[in-house]
Amino acid sequence: MPEKQYLVTPGPTPVPPEVLAATARPMIHHRGPDYRRMLARLFERLPQLWQTANDVLLFTAAGTGAMESAVANTCSPGDRVLVASAGYFGERWAAIASRYGCDVVHLRYAWGETPDAAQIGAKLEEMGGAHAVLLTHSETSTGVVLDLRELAGRVAGSGALILVDAISSLAAVPLETDAWGLDVVVTSSHKALMCPPGLSLVSVSPAALAAAGRATSPRFYLDWETTLKAQRSSPPDSAFSPAISLILGLDVAVDMILGDGLDAAFERHRRLGRACRAGVKAMGLELFSPDEDRAAVVTAIRTPPDLDSSAVVLAMRESSGVTIIGGQGELKGKIVRIGHIGYVDVFDITTALAALEKALADAGAEIERGAATTAALEAYGDGVPVS
């Protein structure tokens, strides 16, 4: 019998059986009336997840494709943009903007640091403003989640568009698109939206759409105007063959999330983050990601310096069937990361912690054994007394 598998990574994330079942329905046509009725329902509810009155555009692509759409549709060669990065995905914003010929001012923080609102505000003043500011709400490579409200507050009023990679944060931690003045907010299906990977979504403000009307960068498949025109048809249509099965799954997942409400989702993720951090600390390991409630997406953990964290990840996978991930880029070999967004409960966390404990002990690391599970459960709490 094959080993039972557990997925505890920050994307892809586990998919609820109801969503899997929807993705496996016999194929239907994307111009048929039932599909288009489903799309109408979906486009009506999606903006609630962004807390916005803006349109949310749906693309069949990885999150990077949607990030690229933000640059290609709002920027022209030579446009001056400010990228604040503190990890792998912040660097990606800078790489995309460079490819499109933007004049990129790159405020580069050490990986694991939290970009600072005052510094970003000062840099923007020093630059005399910018066409756009590109931010990473949740830096999945380090576990850091920005204080996006404060940061956007510093940028707002400068005239710069605010483009946000919220791929791993949307529907996991609070994000108020309209109240915070965010022009473009990108997410993906396989994070807190609990779906398989393959879809990405972008909210676009009126200012972002106006910029798209002027931007000269070439684009076709990721062109916002083309997609918006199709989505605004009545009933909504698709500009290009959409990933029908994944979108049927997304429809179910959105129902599940909004059924409980966004606040419940945020609270659940806060508690999962607390549980994970408490377990890690009880084991005597050092947190790499911040020990704070906002860091509710993924917990990054330093592995003992004499161990290669990639080998730890592989050992967990081989001996326990539990998949977490190691470090990316300059953090490769130094950290492991446990994801806790989407369809995750506290027993996914205790499973990941127990398998980590076992793998580290097997490798001869000096860690506290037998403490992590209980610490995680206590930190999670549930407020429901046993009667």
Add this chain to the structure above:
Amino acid sequence: MPEKQYLVTPGPTPVPPEVLAATARPMIHHRGPDYRRMLARLFERLPQLWQTANDVLLFTAAGTGAMESAVANTCSPGDRVLVASAGYFGERWAAIASRYGCDVVHLRYAWGETPDAAQIGAKLEEMGGAHAVLLTHSETSTGVVLDLRELAGRVAGSGALILVDAISSLAAVPLETDAWGLDVVVTSSHKALMCPPGLSLVSVSPAALAAAGRATSPRFYLDWETTLKAQRSSPPDSAFSPAISLILGLDVAVDMILGDGLDAAFERHRRLGRACRAGVKAMGLELFSPDEDRAAVVTAIRTPPDLDSSAVVLAMRESSGVTIIGGQGELKGKIVRIGHIGYVDVFDITTALAALEKALADAGAEIERGAATTAALEAYGDGVPVS
């Protein structure tokens, strides 16, 4: 009980239950060893479908995204390209190339005509050569399938890259990438590959890759070099979060197709096309697509001039649960199209014909009743005597 549904369109196409089941497996991670082993197997087998030694690049995107990748990676603004179009998807090549600033010479045939090799050769001479020639192997909007071998033969030797949209033809009708000298051949998952939509694939010749090294058009998500580097890792990797569930399905579908062999697939599609055309003619309807074996992808049928073909499609859907499609662009309202690629057998064809017969009769059209099913079955043939 909801009405039973039948999908008989040229994309999306019906998905075999084995493929659906693979797409609905609990999620796994794309950096895990089992996923990467599956990728290795997949990338080893995919080129057989193209009949090529070239790499086949896999993108999470609609076919249009892969077509765009062909232009963005091989062309720079000002490059002179020849587009031969005779329908909706040929026009798309021209639109993409225009967006990327190419100098587009557009040899535009009437929709439904078959682009002619001699004319294309003459045009190319008149132009003094071209950077690339953009062709549509199977024009899904009209049902026409090019004599690609002859056409490519005229272009080969001129120094022009040959870029082919084979989205609805690959694995349905013969296509020999290397023998015919095709530099870029694009297809999609939801056509003859029998998968849900959401993936597209592109074979790239050494000449195409060399052009990609020189092309200045901006691209990031659809950049060939980035994807090639990831795919050529050992074991293969993904440049960006891939549509894992769809790729697990593709792995199963490719096994199914290659298990029977490509020649069996071509023969099956030829017979399905014959069956469909025989049924249409037995009903007394006029074919819009050519009455020839090569037109094995989709059969386009003129509807009686006093009927709106879109209404016929809707009526079939409403009264029979059978989904075929109408015309696109200038053919809207004038034709209906029955698809027969992928996981289709002759009883899908007889079902579509029977429902079409019923819808036309209900609408008062003068058609021959009761002849189509038998004509289709006889034209399909199976050579297996009842003992």
